[in-house]
Amino acid sequence: MRAEIRPGGPIRGTLAAPPSKSMAHRALLCAALAGGTSRVDNLAHSQDIDATLAAAAAFGAQVELGAGWAHVTGPAVLACPAAPVDCCESGSTLRFLIPLAALSGRAVTFTGRGRLMQRPQSVYRELFARRGLRFEQDGGTLTVAGPLAAGEYELAGDVSSQFVSGLLFALPLLDGDSTLRLRPPVESRSYIEMTRAAQALFGVESRWLDAATLLVPGRQRYLPRDITVEGDWSQAAFPAVLGALAGDVTVTGLAADTLQGDAVIGRILDRCGAQRGAEGFRFAKSPLHGVEIDLADCPDLGPVLMAMGLLCRGRTVIRNAGRLRLKESDRIAAMEQELRKLGGCIRSEGGTVWIEGGPLHPPAVPLSGHNDHRVVMSLTVLAAAARLPVCIEGAEAVDKSWPDFFAAVRQLGVEVELYA
Template sequence: MELFLPHGPLGGRVASIASKSQLQRLLLCAALADRETVVHGASDAADVQAMCRCLRALGARVTADGKTLRVQPVTEQAHGAADCGESGATLRFLLPVAAALGRETTFRLHGRLPQRPLGPLWEALEAHGVRLSRPAPGELLCAGRLESGHFLLPGDVSSQFFSGLLFALPLLSGPSELRAATPPESAGYIAMTLAALRRFGIAAEPLPDGWAVPGGQRYRSPGAVRAEGDWSNAAFWLAAGALSRPVTVTGLQAESGQGDRVILEDLRRFGAEVEQNADAVTVRPAPLHGCSLDVRSTPDLAPPLALLAACAAGTTRITGAARLRYKESDRLASIAAALRALGADVRDLPDGLEIAGGRLTGGTVDACGDHRIAMLAAIASARCDVRLRGAECVEKSDPHFWQTLAGLRSGTEESR
């Protein structure tokens, strides 16, 4: 789908969507629990729907009821292949879980997912009793049963490898240790996993370089859980507030454990005006200036931060972003290409970008099948005309994105 987004101001109020990352974790815990769980904060994002499909394939029952999801735990009866769509988290979380349950499972992978890194997790699983193979293009077969023991993973590839094992290891009969060979990047996402586990009664004891996970644990449902507002998605709307007219995003918890809440600190470093209360944030435009940003722990913030950099006075360096080359697109290359297409001066770094701020002149952006590149281009329309190819990819995380953008173009409050 191609859209023309004429240059025009963006401003108003946005209700945050439920955190995609937190929902995926809560749904998985609920499917492993001892009784039904009601999950408040339903989402029709493609990644959340992928998790629901795959949990059903493993034998759970997941039904939508308005803005809630009811999850009946996994039974002995599996229901065919697990279609992960393009969701890396779904695959990396459920691969160890299926192995811990002893379920022979075929995972179906789409888009760039078959090419995204899996090697360290694959090797760790095969070293502990699991047999993995690729019987056909876009398929991954998991067989055997995961055995407890000592697991060692690199910390600089994907935090999702750690999360997947943290979900699976409590299900095993014996104790395990999960250690990081190097400090884990995106540590906030592992913290989100540990928080979800605690809500379902699962213990993982911290070690200097990892966790000790007792075996024989049972997931115990708290009855009902609620997903927070999504700081990763909100970052784009907050960036619009720094570039155009004031934007308020509601439903964002000030004390959230989501790492991407640091977008507020980053906005202040650029010079934007930020006001926060218990569950809402307002950002107002102000003269922006370049700065240096390390996104090692918050790589999903790189696209909106890069756009701010392109509109700020001076030069901005974004580093710690090498892992972005293995997202839905080579996201570093896609960010650079999008900004150059709009008239920005961008230089590639080994692990990031150097962006000389100035005036965007407009142009045509290819989303490269990456929802966060499409969102970057959409917010850029606050400063220039944008023609966007592949706009439909926003459905991966926010199917209502274009409706919300239209509300901000008219300056009205957008309800979800």
């Protein structure tokens, strides 16, 4: 699909944040592990969430879907999937399920699409090897088998919190207590806390013994619960940045007391000189200046902040962004390539990115979405804010997390046409 963004009228309006994809993954998985029926409300059916729902069904959960809700009935004992479990392009789905698949000695095979099976799994591979468990990758498939045992687990704290969360989901179901030791620095701690908070809602507890050690009691059971998924701060960043650069935009449905690390977008915009409204999460057009930004706990904000940096006065420096190279695309390389087509001054070295604000021009060739939803949405925000006519190829990538993204920004005055 091709998206054509054209200079239009004023950017203004109010937009409801879509449901948090991160919390929805966690709530649905906890519901699938509970012995009984749970209702999950405020649910959006993106490709990633649908992958988790299908995987839950493969492990024996019964899933009933409605408009914005799901009833999930967990089995008494997790089933062994009869066929390979397709995680599509969802890293959360795959990494959350691997330890659960290893609870028994039966082999479970996972498949994926896009770059999913190329994304690093070395943390699990090393853990499984140390315990003599099966972990085999063969092209586009990954096969694991347990049985996983209670005990002490040590893993790097600066790779991906998804590995920590995956173990947190599985370890409480074992017969003994376990300890998770994270080698500092511990990054994306907010995502670990989101997992623990979701588990607590379903009756499963863990506790920090110190800043890098989690005690996970065994012999626990997930209990059925009804839960409403909060709004997504990761997605709210796109209309918020658009408002701060070019208009007057309010985003509703966001929890002020959230554990989502991407809620830091409000403070980042404040530091850049954004004009914040008194009511809700509102930003209006104002001259922004570059700042230094640490992405250690909010990597998903990287692409939109790179785009924003081109319209800020002075230099924006983004640090601890190395994990962006291991997402649906190499997001640093992808954004460098596309922003330079607009005349943007951007360079990187490892996990550090430097962006210089300055004049931009319409691109001579279409921009590429790099099969990455956050790249597509970031380029859309930049084109609308800079009032540049831009064509983005591969715009269907937004279906991964926010299928209604283009309809949403149209509500704010962005002129966009979509072509198959």
